[in-house]
Amino acid sequence: MKLSVVIITKNEAHNLAACLASVSFANEWIVVDSGSTDDTARIAKRLGAQVVVTTDWPGFGKQKNRALGLATGDWVLSLDADERVSPELAAEIKRLVSMPDGADGAVAIASMPRRTSFCGQWIDHCGWSPDRVIRLLRRGSAKFNENLVHESLVVENKNSIVMKFMNPLLHYSYPTPNHYWDKLKTYSEAWAVQKQAEGKKASIGRAMGASCVAFVRSYIVRLGFLDGALGFVVCQMQAQATFYKYFQLYFLNQSKK
Numbered sequence: 162m163k164l165s166v167v168i169i170t171k172n173e174a175h176n177l178a179a180c181l182a183s184v185s186f187a188n189e190w191i192v193v194d195s196g197s198t199d200d201t202a203r204i205a206k207r208l209g210a211q212v213v214v215t216t217d218w219p220g221f222g223k224q225k226n227r228a229l230g231l232a233t234g235d236w237v238l239s240l241d242a243d244e245r246v247s248p249e250l251a252a253e254i255k256r257l258v259s260m261p262d263g264a265d266g267a268v269a270i271a272s273m274p275r276r277t278s279f280c281g282q283w284i285d286h287c288g289w290s291p292d293r294v295i296r297l298l299r300r301g302s303a304k305f306n307e308n309l310v311h312e313s314l315v316v317e318n319k320n321s322i323v324m325k326f327m328n329p330l331l332h333y334s335y336p337t338p339n340h341y342w343d344k345l346k347t348y349s350e351a352w353a354v355q356k357q358a359e360g361k362k363a364s365i366g367r368a369m370g371a372s373c374v375a376f377v378r379s380y381i382v383r384l385g386f387l388d389g390a391l392g393f394v395v396c397q398m399q400a401q402a403t404f405y406k407y408f409q410l411y412f413l414n415q416s417k418k
């Protein structure tokens with residue numbers, strides 16, 4: 162059985178080589194790039210990936226569906242450039258995709274726990290873990306929703322069997338605080354645009370309340386205090402992120418008026 166890996170990128174030269182190295186066992190690598198100005202495309206080509214450059218940015222969901230549509234493998238693994246397949250997870254993936262048709266009990270998709278690093282420390286609580294994501298699928302069995310941000314795979318057949326891998330997908334998303342704030346800005350603005358298009362409203366009071374709830378949920382209910390000082394920082398930053406996205410929605414609503 163053939164495995165394709167698909168990755169969407171923009172200015173991921175600092176991440177892409179390690180990401181591709183972690184899936185060197187695949188048969189095909191496809192990188193869909195949305196106009197990088199660094200060496201992302203050159204690195205991808207040097208490492209054997211097929212590179213497709215798009216001139217527009219339709220949002221994360223639609224861009225990932227473009228990548229899925231280019232894959233030719235029996236199985237497709239969708240990754241972000243800042244993710245790495247651990248050796249243990251790689252063994253699980255290889256075991257599943259090597260099974261002949263029917264031997265795997267008609268498994269169509271597979272989920273995996275994702276472990277995220279923040280400023281050099283693994284965060285095992287705060288709502289960041291366990292963070293189970295569906296990333297491996299039989300080609301044609303699922304597609305991403307069309308969300309501008311926080312996209313997820315939608316399974317075509319609701320009766321499909323889901324394999325649950327036990328070993329983690331490693332997420333090196335926030336090596337510095339600046340990486341968090343940069344993503345916060347991008348994601349919050351996209352979230353606000355999407356919610357405004359859906360007719361959603363927000364107020365300053367709603368932003369303040371949601372921010373407080375986010376901190377309590379992350380730090381107390383989801384045991385963020387067990388991650389020590391950086392756990393507190395993560396929960397505080399999540400609260401700020403929540404305030405910012407609701408304020409962005411409030412601002413868009415006011416601007417429309």
